Amino acid sequence: MKRRTLLQSGSIVLSLGLPHLAHGATILTVRVWPAPDYSRVTIESDGALKATPLFVPSPPRLAVDIEGITLNPALKELVGKIRADDPNIAGVRVGQFAPNVVRLVMDLKRPMRPQVFALVPVANYQHRLVLDLYPEQEADPLDALIAQHLQADAKPVPAPQAAASAPTPVSADPLADLLAQQGKPAEKKPADAPVLAIEKGAAPALSTASMVKNTNNLGKTSANTDRLIIIALDPGHGGEDPGAIGPGGTREKDVVLRLAHLLRDRINASSVNGNAMRAYLTRDADFFVPLQVRVQKARRVQADLFVSLHADAFFTPDPQGASVFALSHGGATSSAARWMAAKENKADLVGGINVKSGDATVQRALLDMSTTAQISDSLKLGSSLLGEIGRVGKLHKPRVEQASFAVLKAPDIPSVLVEAAFISNPKEEAKLRSDEYLTQLADALMRGIQTHFAKNPPQARNRVSG
């Protein structure tokens, strides 16, 4: 039997029929969150589960024995919930392996680094067993950049339209994706793509060499007037973390992703002093991205600005209007700002992160670096955005507020968090559901970004190590 082979191929020792698990837990529901970054399976139950994972590299499979449960319809549904287009999971089989042990076997599309961990009840969730599948091959952005730079001279620059319609390669390297969209032919593109300027008649066609953000220029500080300006857009929440939910059921995570897409379109059609602008989304689908990972992602592509998008809630339906936040050195500028930061910083608890995965400490040390200049720049960016938002909607506060938001802690990128509206206010919830308002808002944010760059031209940047 195949299953027997699988069991014997590992060094795992199964403890079958544990007497202390006489009263097993019941599986309530299973959820699947596929994304190129990683795919997650969440198994929610009314009691803690004990799981023993076993990864088999060839062909790549993850087997997980879950003790103390019997196979029930909720768990069987998992099989049908794996989408054919899941970038990581090919399929799942579940079976009652022993009287109180369910074995789940996931067939994987590529080699993976699985993480299996449990989460205690939080928010509306009971016990969760989380199976995260991270692709093993995670390209180093710098390696990818240099490779593209070396290819650049021989390759023509395709038209933006052609690039947009090209198949999106599944890549673990965000900057490579951006550059592919920008000017470099995607892998499957024909080599004879037409050569066109990025903006007809106005901006020159950018060479990939100039787009690699000075990697060809390491150690020099010469002003680079011909480079890609990257705006990191960070749609809040996602996946297990719906964010705030409006009285009509509108979910913050959906609204902010829609807003990010609208703003991305505008950014990708814009330029600053002849330099093309490109948006980079920290998430481009419905999956959870931990707060520190959002910061890391923006730093990996050396974003010029970081704009986190939210639409949060209050206990009562009355509060309304947009707010813009920057990081604070210590205390918050108001108790409302402190409350909002504390609320946003809880996203990891709801979204679910593996606290034992190790690199969190290093990241925290990095993010506690001095941020005086960053805060000053962030306040400038924030007030440009606030000024424009105020022309299309109500403002909650007429100035940029400050508090200790974890997601704003990139020490080298001006970073702001925009609360587009209060989703808890029925009128504002209705606005957030309307494409008309979201479009106005995206236009306003775009104008705000342009205003900021007009006052604070983007600096030549050299690669920041780390």
Ligand SMILES: [Zn+2]
């Ligand atoms: Zn939020």
